Amino acid sequence: MRMVIDLSRCQGYAQCVFLAPEDFTLTDEEALSYEPNPDDERRVKVQRAVAACPVQAIVIDYLDDLTDTDRRAAS
Numbered sequence: 001m002r003m004v005i006d007l008s009r010c011q012g013y014a015q016c017v018f019l020a021p022e023d024f025t026l027t028d029e030e031a032l033s034y035e036p037n038p039d040d041e042r043r044v045k046v047q048r049a050v051a052a053c054p055v056q057a058i059v060i061d062y063l064d065d066l067t068d069t070d071r072r073a074a075s
Contacts, residue, residue: 001043002061003036003050009057016049016058024049 003023010032016024023035023046038046050058 001038001040001046003034003038003046004059004061005032005034006057006059007032009055011055011057013054015052015054019049019052020045 012026012030012032014024014026016032016034017026020038020042022042023038025033027033047060050060
């Protein structure tokens with residue numbers, strides 16, 4: 001699982017920080033920083049944080065989770 005955040009869309013509501021503080025942080029200037037490849041143990045928290053974003057600035061890419069057979073079928 002990989003995350004990408006559109007920082008130009010992020011408004012600093014910090015719902016992601018509240019729900020997954022291990023993977024999202026706000027700096028003093030209210031700039032968001034994040035772990036682009038969160039551990040699988042925190043997957044549920046990250047998914048909840050993504051769903052809670054009011055401006056939908058966070059996208060999860062699950063392509064890393066596919067097996068070789070799944071990748072061939074997807075292409």
